[in-house]
Amino acid sequence: MSNWIQKYNQGTPSKAQNLEEQDDFDLFMEMSEFDQPVDxxxxxxxxxxxxxxxxxxxxxxxxxxxxxxxxxxxxxxxxxxxxxKAPATLSEVISSDQLQEVVLPDGSVITLAKNSQIRYEETSFPEKRAVNLKGEAYFEVTKGNVPFIITSASGKVTVLGTSFNLNTRRGLQLLVTSGTVRVETEQDKRMVYKGQQASATNQGSIRVATAPNMNHLGWKTGQFKFENEPLDQVLPLLERYYQVKISTNKSIRQCRITAEFDETPLENVVDIISTILNAKSHISGDNIKFSGKGCN
Structure with a gap:
C-alpha cells in the first residue's frame, strides 16, 4: 500500500502510463476506507x-x-x-272438567276446581313457597317457617300453615276454614281469620265479614246447608258441583229453600227441591228444569 501512495504523490500519471493505473488507484482508495483494524x-x-x-x-x-x-x-x-347450574323447574297443572289434586314438595295439598290452573317452581320448595293461581282452588298448607304465597291477577295471599278456599275468577274471594290468612291488593291489606270470608273489589279495597256457611266449599266437599236462602243463590252452587244446567220460571226463582245435602245424588236433590217448591221437574241429560206456580 505504501508503494501506491508514493507513486501517487509523485504526480499525476501520464497518459503514456496508461489509464489502467489510474483506475486501479481509485479502486484502492475506495477500499482503503474500510481498511481498519477489527476488534x-x-x-x-x-x-x-x-x-x-x-x-x-x-x-x-x-x-x-x-x-x-x-x-x-x-x-x-x-x-x-x-x-x-340446574335451571328452575316451572311446573304447571291445569284442570279441565275434573277436580285435580296436587301435592307440593313441602307436603301442602291443593285441590284445583274445574278449569283452573296453578304454576310454581318445583326446585324452589321449601326455601321459597310460591304459587300462581288462575281460577279457584282449596289450599291445605303445611306449617313452616317460610311464608306460603299465592299470587293472582287480583291480589296476593300469604299464610304460614292453614286451610282456605280462594277464588280468583271474578276479583278475589277468600273463605278461611282454619288458621289466619293475610290478603293484599295494591290499595289494601287485611287479616282474615277462621270462619271469615273476604272479597276484593275492582278498586282494590278488601271487605271482611263472618261467613254464614261453608256452601262456597261445596264444589269440593259436596256438602251444602241452605237456611231460608233464595233459590237464585242456591242453584249456581248446585250447578257447579253437579255440572248441570238448571232452569226455572221467574216465579219459582224468587222462592227460598231450607235444606241440607251431603254428597247427595243429583236425582234425590231434584226431588227434594221439587217437594219444597211444590213444582214439577224434568231431567234431560245435563239439563234440569223446574216449573210451577211458585211460592206465593
Missing part, C-alpha cells in the same frame, strides 16, 4: 447482548402471564358453574 471480541460481545434477552424483563413477563392464566381459569370456572 473481534468487542463485536461478539455486542452481538451476544442483542441476541440474549435481558434477565430483568423475563420474570415480569412470566408473572403477568401466570396472572392472566389464573384469571382466565377463574372466569371459566364461574362461567361453567353458572351454565351447568
Amino acid at each position: 473481534v471480541d468487542a463485536a461478539w460481545n455486542k452481538l451476544h447482548t442483542q441476541l440474549v434477552p435481558k434477565r430483568s424483563v423475563t420474570p415480569w413477563l412470566l408473572r403477568i402471564a401466570a396472572v392472566l392464566v389464573v384469571l382466565f381459569g377463574l372466569g371459566y370456572a364461574v362461567t361453567q358453574n353458572i351454565d351447568t
Whole structure:
C-alpha cells in the first residue's frame, strides 16, 4: 500500500502510463476506507447482548402471564358453574272438567276446581313457597317457617300453615276454614281469620265479614246447608258441583229453600227441591228444569 501512495504523490500519471493505473488507484482508495483494524471480541460481545434477552424483563413477563392464566381459569370456572347450574323447574297443572289434586314438595295439598290452573317452581320448595293461581282452588298448607304465597291477577295471599278456599275468577274471594290468612291488593291489606270470608273489589279495597256457611266449599266437599236462602243463590252452587244446567220460571226463582245435602245424588236433590217448591221437574241429560206456580 505504501508503494501506491508514493507513486501517487509523485504526480499525476501520464497518459503514456496508461489509464489502467489510474483506475486501479481509485479502486484502492475506495477500499482503503474500510481498511481498519477489527476488534473481534468487542463485536461478539455486542452481538451476544442483542441476541440474549435481558434477565430483568423475563420474570415480569412470566408473572403477568401466570396472572392472566389464573384469571382466565377463574372466569371459566364461574362461567361453567353458572351454565351447568340446574335451571328452575316451572311446573304447571291445569284442570279441565275434573277436580285435580296436587301435592307440593313441602307436603301442602291443593285441590284445583274445574278449569283452573296453578304454576310454581318445583326446585324452589321449601326455601321459597310460591304459587300462581288462575281460577279457584282449596289450599291445605303445611306449617313452616317460610311464608306460603299465592299470587293472582287480583291480589296476593300469604299464610304460614292453614286451610282456605280462594277464588280468583271474578276479583278475589277468600273463605278461611282454619288458621289466619293475610290478603293484599295494591290499595289494601287485611287479616282474615277462621270462619271469615273476604272479597276484593275492582278498586282494590278488601271487605271482611263472618261467613254464614261453608256452601262456597261445596264444589269440593259436596256438602251444602241452605237456611231460608233464595233459590237464585242456591242453584249456581248446585250447578257447579253437579255440572248441570238448571232452569226455572221467574216465579219459582224468587222462592227460598231450607235444606241440607251431603254428597247427595243429583236425582234425590231434584226431588227434594221439587217437594219444597211444590213444582214439577224434568231431567234431560245435563239439563234440569223446574216449573210451577211458585211460592206465593
